[in-house]
Amino acid sequence: NAGVTQTPKFRILKIGQSMTLQCTQDMNHNYMYWYRQDPGMGLKLIYYSVGAGITDKGEVPNGYNVSRSTTEDFPLRLELAAPSQTSVYFCASSYLDSTDTQYFGPGTRLTVL
Amino acid sequence: AQKVTQAQTEISVVEKEDVTLDCVYETRDTTYYLFWYKQPPSGELVFLIRRNSFDEQNEISGRYSWNFQKSTSSFNFTITASQVVDSAVYFCALSERSYNTDKLIFGTGTRLQVFP
Numbered sequence: 001n002a003g004v005t006q007t008p009k010f011r012i013l014k015i016g017q018s019m020t021l022q023c024t025q026d027m028n029h030n031y032m033y034w035y036r037q038d039p040g041m042g043l044k045l046i047y048y049s050v051g052a053g054i055t056d057k058g059e060v061p062n063g064y065n066v067s068r069s070t071t072e073d074f075p076l077r078l079e080l081a082a083p084s085q086t087s088v089y090f091c092a093s094s095y096l097d098s099t100d101t102q103y104f105g106p107g108t109r110l111t112v113l
Numbered sequence: 114a115q116k117v118t119q120a121q122t123e124i125s126v127v128e129k130e131d132v133t134l135d136c137v138y139e140t141r142d143t144t145y146y147l148f149w150y151k152q153p154p155s156g157e158l159v160f161l162i163r164r165n166s167f168d169e170q171n172e173i174s175g176r177y178s179w180n181f182q183k184s185t186s187s188f189n190f191t192i193t194a195s196q197v198v199d200s201a202v203y204f205c206a207l208s209e210r211s212y213n214t215d216k217l218i219f220g221t222g223t224r225l226q227v228f229p
Binding site: 031033040041042043044045048050056058059088090092097098099100101102103104105106107109 | 117144145146148150156157158160163165204206208209210213214215216217218219220221222
C-alpha cells in the first residue's frame with residue numbers, strides 16, 4: 001500500500017513551458033486535492049475532485065488545469081509556466097470530504113526560471 | 114471568513130523542555146473539524162490528529178497532547194519532554210465545507226527547533 005505517490009520529485013521549467021504533475025493514490029479514496037505551498041506560508045488549494053469525472057476550483061486555480069478520469073489518478077497541468085508558479089506542490093486524498101483526514105503525497109518542488 | 118492563525122512563527126527549545134504550539138481559528142460553521150500536521154525537514158506532511166467541534170475532550174497520545182477550547186476558538190498542541198526528532202514545521206488546519214467549496218484552511222505554520 002503506497003498511499004499517495006507524486007512524480008516528479010523535482011523539476012525546473014523555463015517560462016512558457018508546460019508540464020504535468022502526476023498524482024496517484026491506491027487507497028480507493030473518493031476525494032483528491034492539489035495544494036501549493038509557498039515559502040513561509042501554509043498550503044493553498046488549487047483544485048479538488050470529489051470523484052472520477054468531477055473537478056472543482058479551489059482558492060488559486062489560475063494557470064492550472066486538472067482532470068480525473070479514474071479514481072486513482074489526479075494529474076495537475078501547468079500550461080504556460082510563470083515564475084509565480086515556483087512552489088512545492090502537494091497532492092492529497094481522503095475517503096470523504098474535507099472533514100475527513102487527508103493523506104498527502106511527498107510533494108513536487110517546481111522552479112520556473 | 115474562515116481563518117486559522119498560528120501566531121508563533123518560530124519556537125526554539127532545548128531537549129526535554131515542554132512546548133505549546135498555539136492555534137486560533139475563525140469559522141461560521143457549527144460543525145467543523147480541526148487538524149494538526151507535522152512537516153519534518155524531509156518535506157512530507159504527516160497527519161497527527163483530527164478533532165470534531167462537538168468533542169471538547171483533551172487528547173493525549175504519548176508525549177503529544179491537544180487542548181481544544183471552543184470558548185476561545187483555540188486548538189493548542191503541547192509536546193512534553195521535547196526531542197530533537199520533534200524539530201519540524203507544524204500546521205493547524207480547519208475544514209471548510211459549503212455549496213461551492215470543500216477544503217482545508219491551513220495556518221502559516223510554526224517552526225519548532227529542538228536543540229540537544
